[in-house]
Amino acid sequence: QIDSLVRQTLLTAEDAGGLDIRQITSVLTSDIIRRAGKAETVYREKTFSIAMDSELLGYPPGETVLIQGAIDLCFIEDGAFVVVDYKTDHASTAVISDRLDGYKRQISIYADAVTRLTGLPVKEKIIYMLNHGVYSV
Numbered sequence: 001q002i003d004s005l006v007r008q009t010l011l012t013a014e015d016a017g018g019l020d021i022r023q024i025t026s027v028l029t030s031d032i033i034r035r036a037g038k039a040e041t042v043y044r045e046k047t048f049s050i051a052m053d054s055e056l057l058g059y060p061p062g063e064t065v066l067i068q069g070a071i072d073l074c075f076i077e078d079g080a081f082v083v084v085d086y087k088t089d090h091a092s093t094a095v096i097s098d099r100l101d102g103y104k105r106q107i108s109i110y111a112d113a114v115t116r117l118t119g120l121p122v123k124e125k126i127i128y129m130l131n132h133g134v135y136s137v
Contacts, residue, residue, distance in 0.1 A: 023130055032073070032084055032126060032134070039075035039082075046071045050113045057109075071110050080123035083111050087129045096132050103127050104137050 002019060005011040027033065036042050047070045054063035073084040085107045089096055104127070111122040125137040 027086075027128070027130065030128070030134075032082075032128060035077060035082065036073060036075045036084075039077050042073070042075040043071065044073055046074060048113050048117060050116060052109070052112075067109060067113070069106075069110060069113070071114070074110075074114055076120065077123070080121045081111070081114050081118070082124045082126065083107060083114055083122055084126045084128055085110065087127060088131070089129060090131055093132065096129065100127075100135070107137055 002011065002016050002021075006013050006016050047068070049066060049068045051064050052067055053061070054065050055061040057065055057067075059065065071083060072086045074081050076082075085103065087103060089099065091099070107125045107127055111125050114120070114122055127135040127137060129135065
């Protein structure tokens, strides 16, 4: 598959050489991907824009903030969304621990956007850290 992407010039040979095939295989065979494969509806790299109250984002109240983002993966399972955010950090466990709160905040914003835009609840938020494990939020 990678060779095909290089031949189609969708991926450079240099970039292809830097890919971690074990990591890619791990993601593609993960429980999350299996669940998404069985889902009623699946969205990948779904972009959105939504207005939020500034205080919900930790800013002083009284302002509206436009949030734009791209949700890596979300799918409908049993009438509710599962929202997945992939992270490729190569940092130490201590650094990841510090970043995790920000990642949780980010995926919560994504989940809020999904619910507000679709009217469906979010039943699960997953941060899939390729180098550090999977976290359900």
